[in-house]
Amino acid sequence: xxxxxxxxxxxxxxxxxxxxxxxxxxxxxxxxxxxxxxxxxxxxxxxxxxxxxxxxxxxxxxxxxxxxxxxxxxxxxxxxxxxxxxxxxxxxxxxxxxxxxxxxxxxxxxxxxxxxxxxxxxxxxxxxxxxxxxxxxxxxxxxxxxxxxxxxxxxxxxxxxxxxxxxxxxxxxxxxxxxxxxxxxxxxxxxxxxxxxxxxxxxxxxxxxxxxxxxxxxxxxxxxxxxxxxxxxxxxxxxxxxxxxxxxxxxxxxxxxxxxxxxxxxxxxxxxxxxxxxxx
Amino acid sequence: xxxxxxxxxxxxxxxxxxxxxxxxxxxxxxxxxxxxxxxxxxxxxxxxxxxxxxxxxxxxxxxxxxxxxxxxxxxxxxxxxxxxxxxxxxxxxxxxxxxxxxxxx
Amino acid sequence: xxxxxxxxxxxxxxxxxxxxxxxxxxxxxxxxxxxxxxxxxxxxxxxxxxxxxxxxxxxxxxxxxxxxxxxxxxxxxxxxxxxxxxxxxxxxxxxxxxxxxxxxxxxxxxxxxxxxxxxxxxxxxxxxxxxxxxxxxxxxxxxxxxxxxxxxxxxxxxxxxxxxxxxxxxxxxxxxxxxxxxxxxxxxxxxxxxxxxxxxxxxxxxxxx
Numbered sequence: 001x002x003x004x005x006x007x008x009x010x011x012x013x014x015x016x017x018x019x020x021x022x023x024x025x026x027x028x029x030x031x032x033x034x035x036x037x038x039x040x041x042x043x044x045x046x047x048x049x050x051x052x053x054x055x056x057x058x059x060x061x062x063x064x065x066x067x068x069x070x071x072x073x074x075x076x077x078x079x080x081x082x083x084x085x086x087x088x089x090x091x092x093x094x095x096x097x098x099x100x101x102x103x104x105x106x107x108x109x110x111x112x113x114x115x116x117x118x119x120x121x122x123x124x125x126x127x128x129x130x131x132x133x134x135x136x137x138x139x140x141x142x143x144x145x146x147x148x149x150x151x152x153x154x155x156x157x158x159x160x161x162x163x164x165x166x167x168x169x170x171x172x173x174x175x176x177x178x179x180x181x182x183x184x185x186x187x188x189x190x191x192x193x194x195x196x197x198x199x200x201x202x203x204x205x206x207x208x209x210x211x212x213x214x215x216x217x218x219x220x221x222x223x224x225x226x227x228x229x230x231x232x233x234x235x236x237x238x239x240x241x242x243x244x245x246x247x248x249x250x251x252x253x254x255x256x257x258x259x260x261x262x263x264x265x266x267x268x269x270x271x272x273x274x275x276x277x278x279x280x
Numbered sequence: 281x282x283x284x285x286x287x288x289x290x291x292x293x294x295x296x297x298x299x300x301x302x303x304x305x306x307x308x309x310x311x312x313x314x315x316x317x318x319x320x321x322x323x324x325x326x327x328x329x330x331x332x333x334x335x336x337x338x339x340x341x342x343x344x345x346x347x348x349x350x351x352x353x354x355x356x357x358x359x360x361x362x363x364x365x366x367x368x369x370x371x372x373x374x375x376x377x378x379x380x381x382x383x384x385x
Numbered sequence: 386x387x388x389x390x391x392x393x394x395x396x397x398x399x400x401x402x403x404x405x406x407x408x409x410x411x412x413x414x415x416x417x418x419x420x421x422x423x424x425x426x427x428x429x430x431x432x433x434x435x436x437x438x439x440x441x442x443x444x445x446x447x448x449x450x451x452x453x454x455x456x457x458x459x460x461x462x463x464x465x466x467x468x469x470x471x472x473x474x475x476x477x478x479x480x481x482x483x484x485x486x487x488x489x490x491x492x493x494x495x496x497x498x499x500x501x502x503x504x505x506x507x508x509x510x511x512x513x514x515x516x517x518x519x520x521x522x523x524x525x526x527x528x529x530x531x532x533x534x535x536x537x538x539x540x541x542x543x544x545x546x547x548x549x550x551x552x553x554x555x556x557x558x559x560x561x562x563x564x565x566x567x568x569x570x571x572x573x574x575x576x577x578x579x580x581x582x583x584x585x586x587x588x589x590x591x592x593x594x
Contacts, residue, residue, distance in 0.1 A: 025522055039350035043286050044303040165412065172417040173424060179453035180421070181446045183439040184497045184572055185565040186556075190453055192527065194563075200513050200525045229306075229347030242429075246497045248439055249432040256428030259420075 029202065033280070042147055042224040042276035045231040049148025052141050058108030067103035069096065069149065080153035081273050084262045086164035093170040095261045097235045098253035100145055116252055143222075146233045150222050153273050158218060160265040167262065170255075174263025177256055178208065187245040189260070203280075208267055215271025218264050223277040231276060234261055287380035289364045296358035296382050298329070300351040300366055308343040326369045327351065331358055360384040435499035449561035456561055464560035472550045472557055473568065475575045480545040480582050487584025488591065490577055491517055497572060507572050509552075509581055514563070517584065518591035527563055535586035536593040548582045 053076070054063050069079035070087070084095040090102055104115035161167060181188035192200060193208040206213035222233045232240075238257045242250040250257050283303035290297050302324065309321025321343060329337035336355040358364065360382050367377040412420075431437050442450065445464050452460055474480070489508075496507020511517060514527035538544050551558055553568030567573040573581075584590050 039299070039301065039352070041301055041303070041348035041350070043301055044283060044348060047286065048283060169412045169416065169420055172412050173420045176417060176421045176450075177424065179450050180425075180442075181450045181561075182442050183435075184570045186446060186449075186570070187565070188450065188453075191563045194453075195527070198525070198527045200527065201523045203525075205527075224348075226346070243435075243498055243500065246435060246439065248429040248435045248437045249499060251428050251430055254424070254428035256424040259424060 025202065029280075036226060036278045036280075040224055040276070040278040041229075042151075042222070042231050042278060045144050045147035045224070046151045046276065047148075048139075049144035049146070049151075052145050053148065057141075058104065058110045060107065060109035062107050062109070064100075064103050064107060064145070066107060067100070069099055076149055076152045078153055078156055080150045081156045081158050082160060084167075084170070084258055084265060085161045086166045091166075092255075093164075093166050093258055093262060095234065095253075095258050096146060096149060097142060097233060098258055100142060101253050143231055143233060146222055147231050147276050150273075150275050154275070156273050158215065158265065158268045158271045158273050160262065160269065162266060170259045170262040171266055173256075174259035174261070177260055178263055183246040185246045187247075189241065189245075191245075192241075208264060211267065211270070214264060214267035218268035219271045219273045220275050220277035220279070222275055223279045225279055227280055234264075282374060282376045285366060285368075285376065285378040287364070287366060287378055289358075289380045289382045291358070291360055291382060291384055292354065295354040295356055296331075296364065297354050298352070298364060298366075298380075302349050302351070302368060302376075304347070304349060304368070304370065306343070306345055306347045306349065310343075322370065322372060324349065324368045324370045326367075328367045329353075329355075330365045330367075331355065332362065336364075358382050433499035434497065434501070434503040445556055445560070452561070461560040465557055468554050468557040468560075468566070468569070471566075471569045472553050473575070474546070474549065475579060480542075480549045480579055481540070481586060482576060482579035482581075482583045484580070484583040484587040484590035484592075486577075487580035487582070488518070490573070490580055491584055492521075506574070506577070509567065509573060509577070510565075511581070519594075520591055531585060532592060534592055535588065535590065538586075540586040540588070545582060545586060548585055549578055552578050552581055 052064070053067075054065055056063050066073045068074075068087075068089075069076065070082050070085045071077075071079050080096060083099070084093050086093050087099065087102075092098075094102065101112065101115045104110045105112050108115075162171065178189045178193075181190070189208065192198070192205050196207045196210060196213070198205045198207075206217040208214050208217065218234075221237050222231055224231045235252055235257055238260050239250045239252065285303070286301040288299045304324055305322050306324065307319055307322040309318065311319045313319055323343050324341050324345065327337070327339040327341060328335060334357075336357075337353055339351075341349075362382050363379050364382060365377060365379040367375065369375045425440050429437055429440060445468060448460055448464060449456075491509050491511035493508020494510040494513055495501050495505065496510075501507075511531075512521055512524045514525040516524040516526075516530035516532050519532060534548075535544075547558075552573070554566045555562040555564035556566055565572060568575065568578055585592055587593065
């Protein structure tokens, strides 16, 4: 086949995506998203996560099976939609990921900084990034656990508790942080998530103070990101937004990250949890 | 060792519909890591599907297939309760075989 | 042993119970402020060019955060006046650069992230939020469409000055705008801004054709 014919073939294949009418572009993106739903690799992460939960690891050679995610030791079903919440043993409001750090430290004997960063175990591939998330050649036990635990709340109603004073304080702080503008671009969360029906390039943006948008957003994280070939958690979502806001790095499982998640979870209250999802 | 595949095999009419998710890096060899070193290529080269001792699908793959590939196909001649066996072999010689029982339609 | 609690104590306990529940429905603003200040200090770390100093707000950022949603007229006027005074025009006096360069800058969204090379010039990220040329379908909608911006306004000196100023410091014209203050905050150079002015105003630019 001549190069010209190959090129024509490639063009014909890509043309429908770039047809001049904006409407067609959006329709094609919607079709692409629907195709993705049928083949979500998040399943692979969920399967690994379920194994990590029962596997003996760490200096204490112990599993996470007695980890209390808020509904009692070892209760995973429905735990995700009841987080973040106040935990008496740490006297802190915690989201799933910071709570897993607590359990890895308390039950498995990991040092806190070890539990917070990658890799806890892995494929033996060299660690390329120091980010607390999985990346090129690097698996994350944390990410796998999050995928599985989240999947155990699929179909349930998002209902984070809001009765403890520290939960209320975290919500208020999260709300303030949502409106906090700083850095060389003057950005805050509000810049992109304060109005309805807006986009960055072709990416739709949820208005986080709008219940329906917040429910859809919170209800579809964690998610497998096709463009990155990775499953991404809610902590990652915060970390990545903050990076794009040109802020310094948001520390994994930090109080600010948790406060933001508390704010979002409460804005999304009453929505149906449908994650791990799959996104572009 | 590589993670197991997730396989669904269901009767749809007189055909068996198979959906497979494979956990694989599918690294092209063209990307660079944070320090600028090339990340070595690592991808599935061959996929073979057998049923009742007969090959029903054989594929040669390359680096253009996405990470964690999804394969969806149908074949004739299978019945509920029978097994479908899938094997992939990658460029490093690593191999993984999994099987699934065909479920009723 | 069965102790009987005096009824006064029970009443006192019940009252304090009500107070705890009642008083705790919403933390005080000062408590929230203290908590947020502490979080900003402890939850972020310098990485690459993105230092923690970036979280120290200037007056405009602090006011816009405080009045998010309902910006009082007095505050808004104050911000615009103060920001107006920051605009620096190029010493050459030339405000229109090359629209081709401008298009490249408008397309680029890199710059100032801790993952960006600090010595590489930043882009303007214009298409992230605005429609500009008709050819580029991948544009955002946070800002208004700028298609035909120059065709509708012409390219008089006053329009050039306004356009340059708006990119240099958007808050000089619209307090708490979502648009970064590209010149004022040192994201784009004066020269880069003149290229963007050309992209918006030059009759040959795809924005105006």
